[in-house]
Amino acid sequence: MNPQFKKGVLEMIVLVAVSRRDMYGYELVSEVSRVIDVNEGTIYPLLKRLTNEHYFETYLRESSEGPPRKYYHLTASGVLYREKLVAEWNGFWKNVNNYLEGDANE
Amino acid sequence: MSKEEFLQELERKLHVLNEQERRDVLEDYAQHIDLKIRSGQAEEEAVHSLGDPGELAAELLDVYHINSEYASDSHAAENAGGGSRDGKDGPARKARRKIRLAGKLREKITASSLEDREQKKAIRMQKKEERKVKTEARIQVRKEKIRKARMRKERKRMDRNQREYRSGGTIVSRALARLGSLIWACILFCWKACLFAAALPVMLLGAFCLFMGGVVLVLLLQGYPLVGVGIGTLGLTISSFGLTALILSWVFTGKKNRPAGAAGNRETAYTAVRETTAEARQAEYFAAGTAVGAAGKTAGEKEQDRAETSVSASQRTEQSALQLDDAQKFAEKTTDEPQN
Numbered sequence: 001m002n003p004q005f006k007k008g009v010l011e012m013i014v015l016v017a018v019s020r021r022d023m024y025g026y027e028l029v030s031e032v033s034r035v036i037d038v039n040e041g042t043i044y045p046l047l048k049r050l051t052n053e054h055y056f057e058t059y060l061r062e063s064s065e066g067p068p069r070k071y072y073h074l075t076a077s078g079v080l081y082r083e084k085l086v087a088e089w090n091g092f093w094k095n096v097n098n099y100l101e102g103d104a105n106e
Numbered sequence: 107m108s109k110e111e112f113l114q115e116l117e118r119k120l121h122v123l124n125e126q127e128r129r130d131v132l133e134d135y136a137q138h139i140d141l142k143i144r145s146g147q148a149e150e151e152a153v154h155s156l157g158d159p160g161e162l163a164a165e166l167l168d169v170y171h172i173n174s175e176y177a178s179d180s181h182a183a184e185n186a187g188g189g190s191r192d193g194k195d196g197p198a199r200k201a202r203r204k205i206r207l208a209g210k211l212r213e214k215i216t217a218s219s220l221e222d223r224e225q226k227k228a229i230r231m232q233k234k235e236e237r238k239v240k241t242e243a244r245i246q247v248r249k250e251k252i253r254k255a256r257m258r259k260e261r262k263r264m265d266r267n268q269r270e271y272r273s274g275g276t277i278v279s280r281a282l283a284r285l286g287s288l289i290w291a292c293i294l295f296c297w298k299a300c301l302f303a304a305a306l307p308v309m310l311l312g313a314f315c316l317f318m319g320g321v322v323l324v325l326l327l328q329g330y331p332l333v334g335v336g337i338g339t340l341g342l343t344i345s346s347f348g349l350t351a352l353i354l355s356w357v358f359t360g361k362k363n364r365p366a367g368a369a370g371n372r373e374t375a376y377t378a379v380r381e382t383t384a385e386a387r388q389a390e391y392f393a394a395g396t397a398v399g400a401a402g403k404t405a406g407e408k409e410q411d412r413a414e415t416s417v418s419a420s421q422r423t424e425q426s427a428l429q430l431d432d433a434q435k436f437a438e439k440t441t442d443e444p445q446n
Contacts, residue, residue, distance in 0.1 A: 026138050041156035042161075044131070054231060070134070
């Protein structure tokens with residue numbers, strides 16, 4: 001699959017995943033890789049960016065094994081951003097699909 | 107590539123970031139690899155699935171708006187600088203090195219200023235949030251105070267009613283009570299006057315001792331053997347002033363300790379409270395609830411027990427409302443910024 005396709009969608013999927021429940025890095029990576037085949041390492045820079053832009057906030061929580069885990073939580077601005085992205089995605093997807101189907105009919 | 111190698115490589119590529127950020131990033135990756143290994147993957151495989159550390163570093167630096175080529179260039183320059191130091195230094199090479207050094211310096215400065223700006227922005231945002239929460243808490247406290255004052259007034263009124271009811275409203279008993287309190291005040295005043303009168307001579311003694319101390323000191327300096335007397339005077343001075351202070355503190359803070367009115371009223375107050383329990387308790391529960399709410403909000407800010415399911419849900423909505431505001435401001439700011 002075209003890596004440029006993934007890049008934009010990845011952000012939306014991460015936002016939606018975290019909005020369902022708070023997750024830590026590894027959990028999130030495994031969740032996302034179920035949906036799209038993505039280079040696991042690239043999710044962390046994305047998380048960092050979304051945190052820097054205040055769409056996520058992080059908190060540490062003890063785990064039964066190993067060091068405490070950093071959980072991500074969607075902020076109010078994150079919710080707005082997620083909604084914007086999802087709306088854009090729906091519009092985009094529809095337009096492209098319409099065009100492709102129109103092409104097939106001709 | 108092993109985990110250590112991977113982390114070292116990444117750390118080397120991220121050297122423009124400050125210590126804390128770098129450690130944060132490296133910890134994320136280290137934990138990821140550990141969890142992968144625990145889930146049954148080989149170390150090699152786990153590291154491989156993360157991809158090339160160079161690419162990751164470039165993406166991470168991009169998050170901080172740092173040009174990754176810039177960062178790696180400065181690193182290359184460092185290496186090159188080390189290499190040329192070993193060789194012979196011709197004049198041309200020296201000049202080149204100088205230029206390189208200057209370039210390196212400039213790069214470092216720009217990198218650090220960028221980082222600074224990022225950090226400052228983050229700090230500013232955090233401060234704003236903190237201020238908001240604080241004002242919220244202050245408002246809560248003020249509301250609570252008002253409510254308590256109202257309750258106190260109510261209780262007092264009830265108390266008075268109760269007393270009148272109990273004493274049957276007879277004028278004689280009320281007058282007697284008033285007389286009693288008047289006598290008590292008189293006794294208290296006399297006691298205080300006595301105390302003050304006792305404090306005066308002690309104070310005078312202290313002043314005298316101070317004066318004597320000065321005289322003794324002068325004589326001592328002139329060579330008289332008065333060390334023992336001097337120390338004695340000093341001790342007397344200190345102790346007399348101490349005693350004065352103690353007595354005066356009794357005289358002037360007596361009012362607060364005086365439980366006369368409160369003790370007399372306590373019983374009736376209790377009954378009054380008992381009779382208004384339903385109302386008072388409700389009010390108190392409400393006050394406690396708001397206090398807990400305020401505390402919860404600050405705790406939420408501390409980011410510890412946030413994920414504790416249902417309790418935090420309501421907190422979150424409150425917080426979300428707070429952040430909504432913030433988010434809009436932030437959005438405005440970010441849209442302004444690129445134009446700058």
